[in-house]
Amino acid sequence: MEEIKLMKGNEAVAIAAVRSGCDGYFGYPITPQSEILETLMAEKPWETTGMIVLQAESEVASINMVYGGASCGKRVMTSSSSPGISLMSEGLSYIAGAELPCVIVNVQRGGPGLGTIQPSQGDYFQAVKAAGHGDFDLIVLAPSSVQEMYDFVYDAFDLAFKYRNPVLILSDGAIGQMMEKVVIRPQTARKTNDEIIEECGSWAVTGKRGRTRNISTSVELDSVEQEKFNEKLQAKYKTIRETEVRFEEINCEDADFVIVAYGLCARISSKVMEMGREEGIKIGLLRPITLLPFPTERLNELSKRVKGFLVVEMNAGQMVQDVRLSVTTDVPVEHYGRMGGIIPAPSETFEALKRFINKLK
Amino acid sequence: MAGLKVEIKKENLVYKRTELLTDNTMHYCPGCSHGTINKLVAEVVAELGIEESTIGITPVGCSAFAYNYIDIDWIQAAHGRACAVASAVKRLHPEKMVFTYQGDGDLAAIGTGESIHACNRGENITIIYVNNATYGMTGGQMSPTTLMGMKTTTSPQGRDSSLHGYPFKIADMVAHLDGVSYVTRQSVHTAAATRKAKKALKKAFEKSLANKGVSFIEFVATCSSGWKMSPVASNKWLEDNMLQAYPVGDLKDI
Numbered sequence: 001m002e003e004i005k006l007m008k009g010n011e012a013v014a015i016a017a018v019r020s021g022c023d024g025y026f027g028y029p030i031t032p033q034s035e036i037l038e039t040l041m042a043e044k045p046w047e048t049t050g051m052i053v054l055q056a057e058s059e060v061a062s063i064n065m066v067y068g069g070a071s072c073g074k075r076v077m078t079s080s081s082s083p084g085i086s087l088m089s090e091g092l093s094y095i096a097g098a099e100l101p102c103v104i105v106n107v108q109r110g111g112p113g114l115g116t117i118q119p120s121q122g123d124y125f126q127a128v129k130a131a132g133h134g135d136f137d138l139i140v141l142a143p144s145s146v147q148e149m150y151d152f153v154y155d156a157f158d159l160a161f162k163y164r165n166p167v168l169i170l171s172d173g174a175i176g177q178m179m180e181k182v183v184i185r186p187q188t189a190r191k192t193n194d195e196i197i198e199e200c201g202s203w204a205v206t207g208k209r210g211r212t213r214n215i216s217t218s219v220e221l222d223s224v225e226q227e228k229f230n231e232k233l234q235a236k237y238k239t240i241r242e243t244e245v246r247f248e249e250i251n252c253e254d255a256d257f258v259i260v261a262y263g264l265c266a267r268i269s270s271k272v273m274e275m276g277r278e279e280g281i282k283i284g285l286l287r288p289i290t291l292l293p294f295p296t297e298r299l300n301e302l303s304k305r306v307k308g309f310l311v312v313e314m315n316a317g318q319m320v321q322d323v324r325l326s327v328t329t330d331v332p333v334e335h336y337g338r339m340g341g342i343i344p345a346p347s348e349t350f351e352a353l354k355r356f357i358n359k360l361k
Numbered sequence: 362m363a364g365l366k367v368e369i370k371k372e373n374l375v376y377k378r379t380e381l382l383t384d385n386t387m388h389y390c391p392g393c394s395h396g397t398i399n400k401l402v403a404e405v406v407a408e409l410g411i412e413e414s415t416i417g418i419t420p421v422g423c424s425a426f427a428y429n430y431i432d433i434d435w436i437q438a439a440h441g442r443a444c445a446v447a448s449a450v451k452r453l454h455p456e457k458m459v460f461t462y463q464g465d466g467d468l469a470a471i472g473t474g475e476s477i478h479a480c481n482r483g484e485n486i487t488i489i490y491v492n493n494a495t496y497g498m499t500g501g502q503m504s505p506t507t508l509m510g511m512k513t514t515t516s517p518q519g520r521d522s523s524l525h526g527y528p529f530k531i532a533d534m535v536a537h538l539d540g541v542s543y544v545t546r547q548s549v550h551t552a553a554a555t556r557k558a559k560k561a562l563k564k565a566f567e568k569s570l571a572n573k574g575v576s577f578i579e580f581v582a583t584c585s586s587g588w589k590m591s592p593v594a595s596n597k598w599l600e601d602n603m604l605q606a607y608p609v610g611d612l613k614d615i
């Protein structure tokens with residue numbers, strides 16, 4: 001029988017970590033995601049699966065603990081909310097530079113600065129353009145339900161190990177805090193040290209038993225070698241763009257107007273789509289599931305037959321820039337957003353869409 | 362010395378280079394203590410027979426590349442974060458020997474938080490702290506442990522307490538923490554000091570292997586390039602000045 005539980009998005013992340021065979025979680029409290037660490041501490045997975053959970057002294061420490069664990073080939077993760085993710089920038093860059101797998105969860109709140117603890121999507125640029133210094137990409141998944149908060153932990157670890165790359169789950173305070181039914185999977189066993197040596201032995205730091213030494217590092221003082229490494233990374237990112245794009249499309253086949261939205265805004269936008277359809281306006285919804293890689297090609301295809309895109313976000317207009325970069329036609333792309341932790345209501349979003357449509361007439 | 366064959370009779374052999382040191386030429390400057398301390402680490406790991414189960418964490422600083430010289434598994438950490446990295450590695454590999462190797466800028470400036478908290482949590486690791494009172498790698502700037510009146514590129518008039526505060530005695534600080542079982546201060550500026558330091562290092566490793574919490578070993582060290590002195594003058598200056606501010610000996614042993 002399926003195991004179904006009612007839980008918060010943040011709890012779902014914690015339970016998914018344990019159930020998916022995660023080896024270690026390192027985190028520091030910050031609203032609206034503290035339930036992840038709290039749930040893990042209450043679950044005591046070190047007594048069941050052997051997973052370790054450690055409350056770090058800061059997000060800087062958390063991400064560097066993740067760096068250490070990932071260097072060992074272990075399945076390790078951290079979570080935080082916006083200000084904490086800013087503190088992780090250098091560590092993320094080191095992890096990408098040493099080509100290590102790991103999972104990071106950002107349950108976004110509004111900024112800048114200490115800002116608000118209410119939900120926001122203000123960290124889109126940070127996630128997909130500038131997670132840290134140097135030329136590197138994260139893989140970014142955007143859940144829009146508590147079930148996806150759960151499932152994406154599994155997907156994120158799979159992608160992280162497939163590409164030896166950090167994977168960010170970009171969520172927000174609403175998805176983290178709201179409660180929904182979640183289908184929970186049976187326990188996956190953690191990898192044994194021998195399995196890790198077999199699968200990751202060419203790079204993981206496990207003690208050099210029976211092989212030459214492994215070194216987990218991102219430093220290369222020879223520019224020629226560093227550029228070769230940069231090219232290797234870029235080739236990997238190209239493969240990721242070609243193979244890992246994920247999105248959900250609803251009613252786009254006959255749509256005149258397509259709303260592009262992810263996470264919480266995609267849920268709001270699907271209501272807007274229904275409201276529009278009731279009034280005879282043919283609205284479709286494209287929900288990027290991977291924000292990096294971005295569904296560039298699909299948006300461009302759609303741009304050849306739709307009359308306009310409305311990008312709905314809880315920010316000042318960030319993903320809208322990627323939609324504009326995706327379309328090669330002159331189809332109008334408009335943004336509607338709220339900031340400061342305000343969640344746009346379906347009614348006001350529908351009004352914004354109608355204003356957009358009227359402007360085009 | 363290619364082509365030169367040196368034969369030493371077994372009974373005359375008093376010292377042998379440990380095989381755990383690689384053949385790579387060390388990049389450390391003449392007169393720098395890092396080379397000697399790297400060698401001590403290699404010798405201790407080899408003598409304990411734990412080369413296949415030891416994981417070292419290098420810092421950002423002159424010793425970032427220590428991984429080129431000691432034939433074990435290594436992780437190169439971000440500036441100051443070695444103790445956070447080591448905490449995770451040791452918890453995920455409780456049966457392994459895990460140590461960090463850090464300079465005074467790395468451990469006692471940018472990484473103070475990570476270092477103190479790893480000590481306070483009582484992580485079962487050894488922290489090797491090489492205090493040369495300057496930022497060697499970036500060209501001899503002032504560090505928290507720079508001596509009063511000492512001239513560096515960022516304290517050209519000499520360290521002045523009204524501007525820069527006082528030499529930071531972090532070993533004394535961590536000795537007060539319950540998670541720390543062994544704190545010792547050593548130097549390698551003479552052969553006798555080096556022999557003593559090696560004993561202390563071995564003890565630190567043994568305590569870590571026995572899961573006794575943090576072993577913290579400070580090496581009062583030279584940086585001849587940063588100090589702008591010859592190797593010989595550096596050793597003399599260390600004895601006359603550094604060892605006055607940072608006297609050698611055990612600060613804690615439980």
Ligand SMILES: Cc1ncc(C[n+]2csc(CCOP(=O)(O)OP(=O)(O)O)c2C)c(N)n1
Nearest residue numbers: 421422423440464465466467495496497498
């Ligand atoms: C975040 C960051 N800040 C600054 C630096 C530049 N940096 C490299 S090494 C170093 C100081 C190293 O000094 P210390 O830790 O005392 O080691 P030493 O080189 O003297 O052995 C600094 C400031 C850096 N690499 N990263």
